[in-house]
Amino acid sequence: MTVALLPELPALMVEEQVRSALLEDLGRAGDITTLATIGPDMSATAEMRVREAGVIAGLELARSAFRLIDPSIRFDALVEDGDRVAPGTPIARISGRARGLLSAERVALNFLMHLSGIATYTAKFADEIAHTAAKVCCTRKTIPGLRALEKYAVRLGGGSNHRYGLDDAVLIKDNHIAVSGGVAGAIRAARAYCGHLVKVEIEVDGLAQMREALGAAPDVILLDNMSPELLSEAVAVNAAHWRLGADDYVGDPRRTRLEASGNVTIETIRAIAETGVDYISTSKITMAAPTLDIGLDISI
Incomplete structure (x- = not known):
């Protein structure tokens, strides 16, 4: 079920938050694990799935994380913010160069898991x-x-x-x-x-x-x-x-x-x-x- 009159986050606000989180994670030398083990031309496809029932929030922040790391990465949302989903539901599919996909993964998931947790808990009260x-x-x-x-x-x-x-x-x-x-x-x-x-x-x-x-x-x-x-x-x-x-x-x-x-x-x-x-x-x-x-x- 999608919430009526969905709120929106301004694109500039999203980018500022995500950019700050990525810079914190990349530190002074970038993702050294990925740089050491994954070649620059290697590609991959990934799928995000929920492991428990909940309300989704933060898809645009996740999309922004992959885009800021590598603009060529494709992020396809399979649900919308505000949707209630069952365990096992795929919520996004991501494909492109593997280095960028791996380096953005944690920041994207952190925003999604935190905000979806708040939306889910709020829904229980509501x-x-x-x-x-x-x-x-x-x-x-x-x-x-x-x-x-x-x-x-x-x-x-x-x-x-x-x-x-x-x-x-x-x-x-x-x-x-x-x-x-x-x-x-x-x-x-x-x-x-x-x-x-x-x-x-x-x-x-x-x-x-x-x-x-x-x-x-x-x-x-x-x-x-x-x-x-x-x-x-x-x-x-x-x-x-x-x-x-x-x-x-x-x-x-x-x-x-x-x-x-x-x-x-x-x-x-x-x-x-x-x-x-x-x-x-x-x-x-x-x-x-x-x-x-x-x-x-x-x-x-």
Whole structure:
């Protein structure tokens, strides 16, 4: 199954990431093993296969790895990013000069295995809550330098992206509130500083803080480490504040959106989503995702 409205990575971003990875791997003298054992005119064909079920992410990075090493190498993708595949599925066929194929292999597989692992793990979380209106979101807890790629993989797995960095949205956390002196004041200060195009979210740890926040009308309230029972109460408080009945609540454009965070696991996310919150953010889908097992086998 292919994800609707597939995200895309800009070609320049892909090339920059892959070039950096190749330079790291080639070091000061290049692939000395391949240079010593493989002649310059030898050719080979290889096939990439998944060894377990998963969601594919990172094909363009793999393609770029082979192209940057040797532009004459042919890379034929047999699936698309976002596809769900069964164990044993061939996902790409590569052919050309063997030296380039072997030298690019590890970098290509590293990107594919890491990003496909994130997409696959995200899909497990998204599937758990597919019967609700909630969306599972990633956080800023990503490997430095790979944030855009990891957030791309999250979307391929059916998740949503939270803010990309400190500069594209306001998230007022407990330490900001403690230093600035209060919930409502912090929201108003953020509005005055950033202007109408920047979303403002604030983290609260209880219903009292939530009610204070609602009075200042943030775009999103983050409900931190609350039980499903308390989250359900928060949804009711939000509906009452905006004078909305159950039939109108989900689609009403005026109301403040609610995000749950903290202690989110594959075992807990269903109960959290069923409380009626809009978003569930977790670092698990990027920081705890296992890699997807993908192999490359050569046939001369």
